[in-house]
Amino acid sequence: MDPVGIDHVALLTDRLDHVVEYFRDAMGFTAHPPVTSDDGTEQHTSVLLTQGRIRVVAKAPTAGRGRVSDYVARHADGVADIAMGVEDAAGAFDTAVRRGARAVTAPAETRLADGARAVTATVSGPGDLEHTFVQRLDGTATVDDGLLKTIDHIAICLPNGRLVPTTDFYVEVFGFQTIFEELVEVGDQAIDSKVVQNNAGDITFTLIEPDTTRSPGQIDRFLTDHRGAGVQHLAFLTDDISVSVPRLSGQGVGFLQAPQSYYTMLAQRVPELTGEIDTLRAVDVLVDRDHWGHLLQIFTQSPHTRGTLFYELIERRNARTFGSGNVRALYEAVEHDRVTSTVPQRS
Numbered sequence: 001m002d003p004v005g006i007d008h009v010a011l012l013t014d015r016l017d018h019v020v021e022y023f024r025d026a027m028g029f030t031a032h033p034p035v036t037s038d039d040g041t042e043q044h045t046s047v048l049l050t051q052g053r054i055r056v057v058a059k060a061p062t063a064g065r066g067r068v069s070d071y072v073a074r075h076a077d078g079v080a081d082i083a084m085g086v087e088d089a090a091g092a093f094d095t096a097v098r099r100g101a102r103a104v105t106a107p108a109e110t111r112l113a114d115g116a117r118a119v120t121a122t123v124s125g126p127g128d129l130e131h132t133f134v135q136r137l138d139g140t141a142t143v144d145d146g147l148l149k150t151i152d153h154i155a156i157c158l159p160n161g162r163l164v165p166t167t168d169f170y171v172e173v174f175g176f177q178t179i180f181e182e183l184v185e186v187g188d189q190a191i192d193s194k195v196v197q198n199n200a201g202d203i204t205f206t207l208i209e210p211d212t213t214r215s216p217g218q219i220d221r222f223l224t225d226h227r228g229a230g231v232q233h234l235a236f237l238t239d240d241i242s243v244s245v246p247r248l249s250g251q252g253v254g255f256l257q258a259p260q261s262y263y264t265m266l267a268q269r270v271p272e273l274t275g276e277i278d279t280l281r282a283v284d285v286l287v288d289r290d291h292w293g294h295l296l297q298i299f300t301q302s303p304h305t306r307g308t309l310f311y312e313l314i315e316r317r318n319a320r321t322f323g324s325g326n327v328r329a330l331y332e333a334v335e336h337d338r339v340t341s342t343v344p345q346r347s
Helices: 016-026 069-074 089-098 162-173 218-226 239-250 262-268 271-283 326-342
Strands: 006-012 035-038 042-051 055-065 078-085 103-111 115-126 128-138 146-155 177-186 189-197 204-210 228-238 286-289 294-299 310-317
Touching: 006 069, 006 128, 006 146, 006 286, 016 042, 035 078, 042 069, 055 069, 055 146, 069 078, 078 146, 078 162, 089 103, 089 115, 089 128, 103 128, 146 310, 162 177, 162 189, 162 204, 177 326, 204 218, 218 228, 239 294, 239 310, 262 271, 262 286, 262 326, 271 286, 271 294, 286 326
Parallel strands: 006 055, 078 128, 146 204, 228 310
Antiparallel strands: 006 078, 035 042, 042 055, 103 115, 115 128, 146 228, 177 189, 189 204, 286 294, 294 310
């Protein structure tokens, strides 16, 4: 059991045209020809979307009733499967089941969305999330050009009390390691997080649960709107975020805006980047610092029905952590604006 790399993620939807249009026209992915398949109980159509090493398989049900339509009925748009590359899919499947994962689909040879032959097998993850082991028989997948290079990490929201057992699940079943953990307190809210990663360092899951003894926040809202545990966002790595953001914004990607006071405070938090603050302010990019370097990040507005799934652009300048300092900094900036504003605040 030694997964290497995210082979693809499966994004299930009942609005396939909308999802394909967003990834292709706004995010700059290449959309491959649609493929219709039938698993005996359900027919669905899939479109492979590629950029850099990123492969998203957007899939929508078209007839019958099965796993795809059941997922969409419960969760609306969402990432239902994070597929991992392995050398031996049958062996990985047997090991995972022996270590406590629930078997979903037994090993079998199949054709992937890009046409390659592979042996695949699927096991359960947290909530309705699944993990498919992919043993490619035709060599490695091709790599496209583009602003976005790879999936840096995937954030998974969990109900309160599920963080520790889910972390243990990834460590014991998949052989991952816990590389980071932190309790983030922001005002009267708090979230607890642990980060697990495979041995090769190219599959990273940020696991998050809310502290339900505190006031509810965005993780609680996700769990309610998504109806349980699931993927909150995919973080895409880019080489130069100050170039990527305006280009993608011009193509139709909506990004979240930071309050201007965030950048006033930024000069105090990271004085070594003072010369870049005007550039970062112009594109609403956030900055965090750890022992190793700097992390630049920005989040998209959700293009999906319930708003439960969104995306992140991230540029790493040797940083190894995940931007938790920005959670506090944004809260402080919003509070600063609330206190200093002459405009009455709505509750």
